[in-house]
Amino acid sequence: MLDFVQQLVSGIALGCVYGLIALGFVLVYKATEVVNFAQGDLMMLGGFFAFTFIGILGLNYWIGFAGAVAAMALFGMLAERVVVRPILGYPQFSIIMATIGLGYFLRSVVGMIWGTDDFKIETPFSQGVLRIGSLVLAYDKLSVIAATVILCALLYLFFNRTTLGTAMRASSENMLAAYYMGIPVKRVVSIVWAISAAVATCAGVLLAPITFIHSNVGLVLGLKAFPAAVLGGFGSIPGAVVGGVLIGVIESMAGFYLAQGWKDVAPYIVLLVVLLLKPEGLFGVHMRKKV
Amino acid sequence: MRFLFKTDYEDDIRLVPHSGYFVSYGILLALLVIAPFVLSSYIMSQLVFVCIYATVGVGLLILTGFTGQASLGHAAFLAIGAYTAAYLQQFNVPFPVYFLTAGLLTGVVGALVGFPALRLQGIYLVIATISFALIVEEILARWESVTNGNEGMRVKTIQMLGTSVPRDSPAFYFLCLGLLILTIVGTLNLLRSPTGRAFVAIRDSETAARSMGINVSLYKVKSFAISAAITGFAGVLFAHKLSFISPEMFTLQLSIEFIIVILIGGTFSLHGAVLGAIFLVMIDPFLTYLKDDMPSVISGMAATLGAGKETAAHVQDKVAAIASANGLKGAIYGIIIVLFVLFEPLGLYGRWLKIKLFFQLFPLYKRATFKRQKIYVKSERNR
Numbered sequence: 001m002l003d004f005v006q007q008l009v010s011g012i013a014l015g016c017v018y019g020l021i022a023l024g025f026v027l028v029y030k031a032t033e034v035v036n037f038a039q040g041d042l043m044m045l046g047g048f049f050a051f052t053f054i055g056i057l058g059l060n061y062w063i064g065f066a067g068a069v070a071a072m073a074l075f076g077m078l079a080e081r082v083v084v085r086p087i088l089g090y091p092q093f094s095i096i097m098a099t100i101g102l103g104y105f106l107r108s109v110v111g112m113i114w115g116t117d118d119f120k121i122e123t124p125f126s127q128g129v130l131r132i133g134s135l136v137l138a139y140d141k142l143s144v145i146a147a148t149v150i151l152c153a154l155l156y157l158f159f160n161r162t163t164l165g166t167a168m169r170a171s172s173e174n175m176l177a178a179y180y181m182g183i184p185v186k187r188v189v190s191i192v193w194a195i196s197a198a199v200a201t202c203a204g205v206l207l208a209p210i211t212f213i214h215s216n217v218g219l220v221l222g223l224k225a226f227p228a229a230v231l232g233g234f235g236s237i238p239g240a241v242v243g244g245v246l247i248g249v250i251e252s253m254a255g256f257y258l259a260q261g262w263k264d265v266a267p268y269i270v271l272l273v274v275l276l277l278k279p280e281g282l283f284g285v286h287m288r289k290k291v
Numbered sequence: 292m293r294f295l296f297k298t299d300y301e302d303d304i305r306l307v308p309h310s311g312y313f314v315s316y317g318i319l320l321a322l323l324v325i326a327p328f329v330l331s332s333y334i335m336s337q338l339v340f341v342c343i344y345a346t347v348g349v350g351l352l353i354l355t356g357f358t359g360q361a362s363l364g365h366a367a368f369l370a371i372g373a374y375t376a377a378y379l380q381q382f383n384v385p386f387p388v389y390f391l392t393a394g395l396l397t398g399v400v401g402a403l404v405g406f407p408a409l410r411l412q413g414i415y416l417v418i419a420t421i422s423f424a425l426i427v428e429e430i431l432a433r434w435e436s437v438t439n440g441n442e443g444m445r446v447k448t449i450q451m452l453g454t455s456v457p458r459d460s461p462a463f464y465f466l467c468l469g470l471l472i473l474t475i476v477g478t479l480n481l482l483r484s485p486t487g488r489a490f491v492a493i494r495d496s497e498t499a500a501r502s503m504g505i506n507v508s509l510y511k512v513k514s515f516a517i518s519a520a521i522t523g524f525a526g527v528l529f530a531h532k533l534s535f536i537s538p539e540m541f542t543l544q545l546s547i548e549f550i551i552v553i554l555i556g557g558t559f560s561l562h563g564a565v566l567g568a569i570f571l572v573m574i575d576p577f578l579t580y581l582k583d584d585m586p587s588v589i590s591g592m593a594a595t596l597g598a599g600k601e602t603a604a605h606v607q608d609k610v611a612a613i614a615s616a617n618g619l620k621g622a623i624y625g626i627i628i629v630l631f632v633l634f635e636p637l638g639l640y641g642r643w644l645k646i647k648l649f650f651q652l653f654p655l656y657k658r659a660t661f662k663r664q665k666i667y668v669k670s671e672r673n674r
Binding site: 035072083086087088089090092093094095096098099100101102103105106107108109111112116190215223226227230234259260264268269271272275276279 | 422665
């Protein structure tokens with residue numbers, strides 16, 4: 001039983017990271033109907049920025065964190081301006097390929113600048129555990145869970161309660177109509193990319209104490225975040241996090257109770273089953289176009 | 292300039308639109324046939340890879356280019372073909388038998404993947420095919436009794452008609468070339484048949500295709516099966532060419548390379564697969580060139596521009612460091628993909644058509660001829 005709870009908590013913590021990456025997918029998808037295949041790599045780059053600020057320049061953890069988030073928000077806007085905006089309005093496949101290309105580029109440039117070793121960031125949560133009876137919970141895992149809940153709530157409120165959030169949803173439905181209604185669509189898309197890069201950075205920094213940061217971490221975790229986003233229903237903010245947690249728990253349970261090898265494929269099997277039985281996901285809205 | 296005057300449908304779907312094709316493709320074929328007796332073995336080896344990649348590219352074009360179903364899982368089909376060949380070869384099955392078995396088996400797997408894919412579109416299909424490929428990769432690594440796990444499998448040379456065909460012999464090249472030509476001619480024939488027209492109709496609008504009486508599900512599954520089977524055939528030759536296969540060769544990276552082949556070549560014509568394959572295979576020699584020769588060339592240029600000896604040496608070191616950095620290949624792939632998507636969405640073959648049209652219409656060429664329409668009102672979510 002204790003093992004089970006232990007696995008459950010580490011599964012939830014890992015799942016929250018998947019959820020944070022999936023949140024990035026969902027934000028961009030909600031606003032532009034584009035899937036950013038470089039989301040995991042944005043997370044990786046954010047982690048490296050934080051590592052540079054905290055580990056190399058020796059800044060305070062929180063200042064370094066904030067600096068990395070700000071820098072990545074700018075980088076997200078830059079990536080949107082250079083890669084995505086010229087092809088907005090073209091078939092989705094073009095944009096998927098462009099973001100795959102961006103991911104390749106980021107991975108290899110990061111490998112050239114920082115090297116291909118594993119890096120670790122010292123955080124206030126790195127040491128210390130919370131003991132409840134005989135249950136031992138590490139602070140770094142709890143910090144991931146807490147941060148995910150806060151970010152998810154903030155983003156949910158942002159999308160549903162603010163004018164800018166409504167504008168984003170409108171431009172996702174129909175960019176042209178949104179533009180006619182006076183919504184600055186280009187700026188909206190740019191802001192969405194900034195937010196999703198910032199969220200990715202949070203994931204990267206929180207992840208750093210759990211699994212180390214290296215140049216391929218984004219690819220590995222980004223691929224795991226797809227099942228999370230699909231399970232939650234592409235386009236639902238709480239769905240992304242719930243999907244991420246479910247995938248994380250399934251993965252860690254499969255690693256603990258099933259034979260070797262199941263751990264890595266379990267998320268994808270779940271993904272295929274979900275796509276077959278309920279393609280709109282747990283929280284997705286099923287929409288059909290009237291012809 | 293030649294005007295083709297078409298008077299009936301037969302003219303429109305003719306495999307060889309005019310006699311000029313015999314001349315140009317005849318010359319190309321003659322050059323390809325004498326190539327192994329003229330060119331060095333290194334270039335021949337590259338040509339074999341071009342043939343294999345182009346075959347896969349044609350297979351992928353049927354699915355992605357003509358039926359409009361994106362797939363990022365073709366490495367898995369290649370792996371199934373390659374592993375079937377390697378497994379059957381252990382029991383001394385003759386080459387033609389396991390060649391056909393591998394292709395057919397991959398085709399069946401493709402159809403099985405096609406069934407669940409019927410309900411999926413756009414990104415969901417891309418994600419589903421990625422998942423399929425990752426699962427296959429894991430199975431290859433774990434099913435040790437058949438695939439020998441991560442240790443990989445040795446593939447012996449082809450034994451056919453009592454002689455052996457080593458992987459660097461001209462005969463092996465002709466085998467690959469023959470498969471490519473057969474695939475291309477077969478696909479051209481397929482595309483002018485009712486099946487091929489149904490594929491294109493599904494790509495352009497599924498709703499319209501369905502209302503014209505096309506059985507969309509059936510044709511999508513057919514497209515998956517044909518595409519997978521072609522990839523499986525290519526997989527057998529791929530295994531023989533490498534003479535050793537292991538699961539880490541058939542990763543997502545390889546699937547993306549196949550997509551790069553058709554993206555660079557152009558997704559609307561079979562020429563694209565061949566041009567893209569040539570481009571992709573040329574990247575590796577180009578990187579070697581960068582590493583070996585580029586630093587001295589650049590420092591030489593710096594010297595002629597009047598830089599001192601020390602500066603030139605410094606420049607040479609810097610360039611050498613960049614050129615031999617880890618992961619340069621990835622950066623080049625990334626840049627190539629982004630640049631093609633942004634500036635040449637029709638690919639190399641599209642560029643060729645533009646150049647041709649420029650000279651045909653000489654003073655009257657308009658850029659807008661090839662301009663794609665942007666659609667801002669789309670909502671692929673609720674289709």
